[in-house]
Amino acid sequence: MKCDHSYTNKEKRCPHDAQEGKKSCIWHEEVEEKQLSEGDFHGLDLDEAYLVEANLDSSDLEKCSLANANLQGASLENANLSGIMAKEADFSRAQMRQADLNGSFLKYASFEGAIMANSDLRNCDLSWVNFSKAIMTGAQMQKSSLLDAKLDKAILLHASLYRAIMRGAELDGADLQIADLREADLRGANLRGSNIRGADLRGANLKYSNLEGVILANSNMQGAEFAKAQLRNVYMQGSSLEKANFRESDIENADLSDADLENTILRGANMKGANLNNANLHNTDTFNAKIKGIKNLRYARIDDIIIAERNADAERRGGEYEEALKLYDEAITTYIDLKNYFSVEGLYGRSGKYYTREWVVKGKLQRTAAMMDSEKLKENKFLRYYLPFSFDMKESKRFSFFSKIESWVNWFLNKLLYHTAMYGESPARVLATSLTIILLYSLFYWSLGAITTGSLHFLPSFTESLYFSAVTFTTLGYGDYQPKPDFQLLAISEAFLGAFVLAFFVVVVSRKLIR
Secondary structure: OOOOOOOOOOOOOOEOOOOOOOOOOOOOOOOOEEEEOOEEEEOEOOOOOEOOOEEOOOEEEEEEEOOOOOOOOOOOOOOOOOOOOOOOOOOOOOOOOOOOOOOOOOOOOOOOOOEOOOOOOOOEEEEOOEEEOOOOOEEEEEOOOOOOOOOEOOOOOEEOOOOOOOOEOOOOOEEEOOEEOOOOOOOOOOOOEEEEEOOEEOOOOOOOOEEOOOOOOOOOOOOOOOOOOOOOOOOOOOEEEEOEEOOOOOOOOOOOOHHHHOEEEEOOOOOOEEEOOEEEEEEOOOOOOEOOEEHHHOOOEEEEOOOOHHHHHHHHOOOHHEEEEEEEHHHHHHHHHHHHHHHHOOOOOHHHHHHHHHHHHHHHHHHHHOOHHHHHHHHOOHHHHHHHHHHHOOOOOHHHHHHHHHHHHHHHHHHHHHHHHHOOHHHHHHHHHHHHHHHHHHHHOOOOOOOEEOOOOOOOHHHHHHHHHHHHHOOOOOOOOOEOOOOOOOOHHHHHHHHHHHHHHHHHHHHHHHH
């Protein structure tokens, strides 16, 4: 007589014989603690089997069908469960150390509180599976699908999740210390409050994921994707983040001390309150990143010439002028942010360095615009800001002429300011410029015999010419020497330059002292 078990699917009938004197087979009899260890049950249809607290240690259940089976508290240590079909099966609190579930279909199953240390779950479909509070130390889950799986407070210490698909997974409070998460897909996953210390996340995709308060200290996250992720209050001390992407992510109050962020993308990221003590920011892209309020940026290793400027130089040399303009504009924005940050922090020397770089790049931008095709320049969004006169003339037939003139004039003035005053950052350069002007004019006066004391036969010495040049430049005008009528305009030009340069010197010194 066949088992009379009534399936959820009314049309299905149990293929197993009923036990002697009973209506149910051994699999559907609702008796706990069945002793079935070391049995060979290969390929059996065990759908909706009742195996609560059953002993199935070392049993062979390969390719069995266990859909909707109840295995709560069952012992399946060292059991062979590879290739099973166990949709919606209940393995809650099961003992499954070193169990082999390789290639199994376990969609919607529950392993809540199960002990699965060193179990083999490779290549499994674990979508929507409940692993809440499960102990999975050393579990092998490479290339498995864990879509929207529930792993909150699960222990996955030393677990391997290489290339696992975990989109939308719930890992709140999970222990993933020293886990292998290389190239894992964790997009939109919730890892809030989890411990991932020392884990390997190289190439992992955590876009849109929630990692608030996560411990990632000493983890390897090279090339990982964190775009638009929530990383507030994350601990990433000493972690390797080379080539990671944090575009538009929220890293507020994160601890990145001693972290390696070389070649990392931080575009548009919110870094308010983040700790960057001794962090390596070489070649880091921080365009539009919110750096106001960052802690210990002064102790981070930052490039004096940022990568955007260097990339722009390479594009310009390659004739890619449009891309170069875009990158130069990004570099200017970044230098302004760094300048303002260090100014607020009271580090005026470092602020001045980035102020200087800002103006150097503005000069490069003008030179690039001068070399650019006029039609392409006309449509460029930067025209309005860097060539305002040409922008007003963009509909004119002479736009090409005006734009090139304006670009080269702006570039020349930029270079002049750089060499004469370091854009107002170097009083010493202004002083050197003053001395150079005095010396040049003294050479003119001496070689041309341009000054006199009133005597027709007076020939000035170089020392007398130098003296006259100095008093003319400083507008002292003692009157003991005068320019000859033919050279009065020359003397006036020096006096004009002197008044301007000395006033400029006062402004530069005052600016340095006041700030």
